[in-house]
Amino acid sequence: MSVTELDTVKAEAATEPRRVNKRELWSARGLLLPAVIFLILLTQVPFVVTIVYSSLKWNLLYPNDRGFTGFDNYKSALTSGDLWPSIVATVLITAFSVILSVVIGMLFAILLDREFRGRAIARTLMITPFLVMPAAASLIWKYSMFDTNIGILNWLSRALHLPVVSWSTEHPMLSVVIVLTWQFTPFMMLILLAGLQGQDKGILEAAQVDGAGTWRTFTWITLPHLRMYIEIGVLLGSVIILQVFDPIAILTKGTGGTKTLAYLLYERAFIGLDVGQAAAYGVVTVILTIIVATVALRTLFKVFMAGGSR
């Protein structure tokens, strides 16, 4: 008796929630709608507008000479010879900065992943470079580190009787990479530190009992465990550094193979004042970024996968 009663109750309830769920789903969608519209307005509409601009002949210096030109802007963007060096500069600067900041960030994360007095203060101090605004960081490096007269680096080399280094003139790419590495090391350190602190201490103890040394424990247990965190760090770091602008504008002005895509875009739009051509460069950049994101990163992570045990 009671069993059948339960069954009937269940059967009734099975139809009701489905209807409610549908309604709930729609009202949830309705509530989300303003946000979705807002997001589309903010991200997709500008992109469509950019595509439209890229087919226009529109130089701000000639306000009366505007019109449709089809693919002329793309033609000039692809044939001007500026695009390829710029892609190379972007890839090199991003790769060097990301790799260096992961390596150095790992070092600091391991050092901070132990108990010592003042650890909280040390950690806060280590994070500071990431909190400095990029333009301010570049200015600090330009004047107080790299400068040939008053910079600390050249003060050091003078004190050690080494030749004075003209950073921005002789080593433009290295200067940019150094500033970026300084900025992004704390970012990598934070991510890797989170990974290290999420590690099961029991496994490490077991490894120690089994007679594994520090190096073996690190390469065989800690590193595979950190792989996911490294991937996240590399991915986020690459995405942010790909669009780097400040150190180039402040230190090198795009000379010596440091004219990244972001800087090239800035030059076309704000110095060339050619809206059409700048938009075409922008669209080409987006296409290239999508290709890199889908192909290169996947291959990169496959290499990681093959090495690990996950």
Next chain:
Amino acid sequence: MLSSKRALTFGAGALASALALAACSSGNVSTDSGSGGGDAGGKVTLNLATVNNGQMKDMEKLKTEYESANPGTTVNFQVMEEGDLRAAVTADVASGAGQYDVVTIGAYETPQWGANGWLVDLTDSLKSDSSYDVDDILPPVRDVNTYDNKLFAVPFYGESSILMYNKDVLSKAGVTLGDSPTWQEVADAAKKVNSADMSGICMRGKPGWGDLFAPLTTVIQTFGGNWYDDQWNATVDTPEWKEAVTFYKTMLDTSGEKDPVSYSFNECLTALKEGKAAMWADASVAASMLEADDSPVKGKMGYAHMPVNKTQQSGWLWSWNLAIPSSTKNKDAALKFVKWATSKDYIKLVGQKIGWSNVPPGSRTSTYEIPEYKEAAAAYAPITLDVMSSVNPKQPGVNPQGWVGIQYVSIPEFQDVGNQCAQLVADYIAGRGSVDDALAKCQSLAQAAGDKHKS
């Protein structure tokens, strides 16, 4: 029951968000009209875009004087580097965005922007004000800011370029320079006084047409080269250019500052003040900063005409001017501020409040008749006036040219061409490429721009 409740909640939520949106937009509208209708005597915020030179920073210090004399008006200074300023202001004014009420523009922009109708014509409103005395503005500077007999901008200061040198250092090395030295004499002198602690000469090397190419163009012109001939044919791949650019690099290599890509006006000024460089050929306005009370080299500096090679004069003629974009919503308030900032009284105000050697030079004839200024600027005021009146913006080089102006070509494409060429030359100066490659690429960039102006 449940569903109707949810529908109600959703409806209420939608209504609330719609209300919130409406509130936001109406809020925006009211602030816009508030600042737009400010001329009627309400609160006005003037946005002023300006360049980060010392004279402009002094104006920012003195803006409170203006604000207290004109209650309700706030002047918001947006100080930028020369290159950034040019980019930001051109983009704003050309697109009619109306972000700025007063803009600082160079003599290069004024005639072009005036022709485009981007600037408010100031001729009548300044002529009708006898206390402003528009005829007191130095004639050559007034001329470069005039297009089609209309004055579109008023100079905040005018400048030429001169050679500045540390007399103590040069006399210790046994070097004497005349009033009008040649570039070869200057290069030799720089070599003699160059040492590990002090570079012989500081010259701009920062890539940018307003940075590196301001002095370099005058060097090229006095070596007999120019950007274009009088038919708009680019003349960059000529032996004169090569000789001048090679000369510039050799001088920097043997006795210039160590890191030229980082150096422009402000960096060289610091180097001179700190005793890290002995000579400097740059804007004449720098002299007033070297002679300021807080300058360690005050009274130790000597001044001469810009070095020459084949021409009689090689100084440039440049002015930074205040102009009002047509897109401003506060035209009357902006005009009032522009008049104040370029008036005779403002010049006296700077003298009294900041120091007579900081007075903005090269804008008004009357400035050079103020006794306090004559005394404070004794070292450089006469040569500044002398150079500014002897340069010839119609033909600064050896051959005739199709535009008026000295260290620039007054066509819209020039900042792009100059900027890209500056990067190519900077790569050559840093030893990453040959002079022939750099000039060949620059030639094709310049020719593409020149073709648009052939008639």
